Amino acid sequence: MTDQLSIALAQLNPTVGDIQGNLAKIRAARKTAAAEGADLVLFPELFLVGYPPEDLVLKPAFHREAMEALNALADETADGGPALLVGTPWISEEEGTLKNAVALLDGGKVAGVRFKVHLPNYGVFDEPRVFSPGGMPGPLNFRGVRIGVPVCEDIWFTDVVECLEETGAEMLLVPNGSPFDARKFETRVHHAVTRVKETGLPLVYVNQLGGQDELVFDGASFVLNADCSLPIQLPAWEECIVTTKWHRDGENWVCRQGNRALVEEDNAAIYQAVMLGLRDYVEKNRFPGVVLGLSGGIDSALCAAIAVDALGADKVHCVMLPYKYTSGESIKDAEECAKALGVKYDVVPISAPVEGFMGALEDMFHGTNSDTTEENLQSRTRGVILMAISNKFGHMVLTTGNKSEVSVGYATLYGDMNGGYNPIKDIYKTKVFELSAWRNKVLPKGARGPEGEVIPHNIIVKPPSAELREDQKDEDSLPPYDVLDEILECLVEKEMAVRDIVAMGHDRALVKRIEHLLYVAEYKRRQAAPGVKIGMRTFGRDRRYPITNGFRDARD
Incomplete structure (x- = not known):
């Protein structure tokens, strides 16, 4: 024996x-x-x-x-x-x-x-x-x-x-x-x-x-x-x-x-997950690197940091794509972020192509008011340019929308949703802030990026904005992210009834609005890039809802 x-x-x-x-x-x-x-x-x-x-x-x-x-x-x-x-x-x-x-x-x-x-x-x-x-x-x-x-x-x-x-x-x-x-x-x-x-x-x-x-x-x-x-x-x-x-x-x-x-637990584990998920997606699919739009906002800054930690700065290309609504603050923040990460960084103004699209549509749009159509043209112009860079040099485009935005459709098809992979697809906005602050203090195990503050402090503390119109802020269209994320977690991860979410202290009209936005954005999510599963119910593999969906929770 x-x-x-x-x-x-x-x-x-x-x-x-x-x-x-x-x-x-x-x-x-x-x-x-x-x-x-x-x-x-x-x-x-x-x-x-x-x-x-x-x-x-x-x-x-x-x-x-x-x-x-x-x-x-x-x-x-x-x-x-x-x-x-x-x-x-x-x-x-x-x-x-x-x-x-x-x-x-x-x-x-x-x-x-x-x-x-x-x-x-x-x-x-x-x-x-x-x-x-x-x-x-x-x-x-x-x-x-x-x-x-x-x-x-x-x-x-x-x-x-x-x-x-x-x-x-x-x-x-x-x-x-x-x-x-x-x-x-x-x-x-x-x-x-x-x-x-x-x-x-x-x-x-x-x-x-x-x-x-x-x-x-x-x-x-x-x-x-x-x-x-x-x-x-x-x-x-x-x-x-x-x-x-x-x-x-x-x-x-x-x-x-x-x-x-x-x-590792909590933020350390989540960061390791998105870092390894991105690294293997890029390397196993034999991309030479990645390219992404660096807007001066926190989502793209965090994605850039994850990309550098996953792949190394030499395989990450960041591009600022300013238009007339892009603030000087954002331009400065993006440049400082790129410098801190040590990546290749270019600025490609989009005024000429945006005005070209506007001119091509001028007769058709005559007599109408400016609305999200014109805002989305800016985002889609950026998407076209990033895809052109990808086609020319072979780098895969990273898309950078967080789970809060993806949930309620606060994103533009063929614009900021454009890309081959999204490292933060399953990360709510409040966690994006947490991870960004955490990464500035900690160099993750196995990371290929630099130590220290890689996401400028101003990016973390300034109010989020898509900068598609004058003085725009995310909270013009959405509730504060701590409120939004709690409601979304109840609806997405926990499948809670509206009345139970209201019983937690949330306004019923707001909960119903978020529920509606969640359902009607399903067609966008079906066309979204893949991204790393982090939570209990990621869109796509875990949560599979019909696009055509007439159900709304009407119980009081």
Whole structure:
């Protein structure tokens, strides 16, 4: 009977669809683990193909390549080195259905396969669309140790781990693809602790790292002993391979104490999420860098800081696009922000193209009053110029609208909504202010930008304005952002009834107005750029409302 075991936790950043690239990461991780004396290497969920693969996994050519790669890896384990637990899609021969699987590769063969039972179908997940569930699993026999391998969502319920415990599992090794949100880490730990208490089995939780479109994975893998103590906590937001040492103590397996990293919380975690999400979106899609309009306002300043921290100043191009309503204060603030960040900075006045559009429409608009149409022409002119710069030099345009504005449609289609990615899409305006002040005090872990004040103080304290007309302020059209954001959080994240929001002390007419604006802006959000999921209900992946929608909450 084996009394000692070394398990390497491979907290790594795959790329969806890049099977050969992910295969190279597995091989490199195995080599590292072998040098540390590991017996087994545990990888995150579906690591071989990247998670989530969405409908890509339905292509027969895709899972054929995945199976070829898996078999090649299995052959390599004949060398007597570490075995591998690798997540992969798998066609079940018995059912002819596609499974979310974990394969044990050892001794030159696929030594065992287990399938995910609970396929999530809520929020950002729709796994039943592409996978069919597995049956209740028993443990895998690995070199004399019976290991249970529940996959991600399987530990959010009692039945799978209960079945594993009853069929003789001695420990639980859990591969995960658990995306970040601001409250997720505590939720994961809660479920893991609950399963350990129920079964009396130690648990290893390995999570994916990296950005994938609108999702970002924070890693933060950990180990729990059978007494619920925490011997190992891997860092969040970092790739790492950590070999854990185990020994038998009577009938129980115990993990030796190791490093317990501090996991970032609140603003530090949110900033890491948007930084990594943007970095991976740009780098995995092979853009040479990004370009954005730097208006002198706080949203574009924060996006510029995030971009520099994610990519480095040499890959960020900021452009001021002034018109007659752009204040001298904004021009000065934008220049100072660009200088503090060390980015390439250009000024492209838009008077000539805006007046050109006005002239082209003069006869058609004759006899009408100036309104938001003319304001939107300014924003759309800026969008056209930024896209021209993008086309010419290859840099992706960043759009910079916060969640408060996106919620109520305080944004211009084909104007300030123009772009390929939005780092602050899921961040309310009040949090934008918080993050900006926080970044001026803290250089985030892994950031490629400078220390110190990178967002001029005046940008943070001055009243927000779109500057599309004389003396315009955001609060001319919207309530104060602290009021707006509280109402929006009630409507969007909590799906609260109007009467319950009013009971909190908000004016009913205002709540009804915000509700209406939220609904009628859905068509704009459908055309918005993707952005990093931060909260419980991000627009697009989490919150999927119809565009044509006649419902309004009329209850008193």
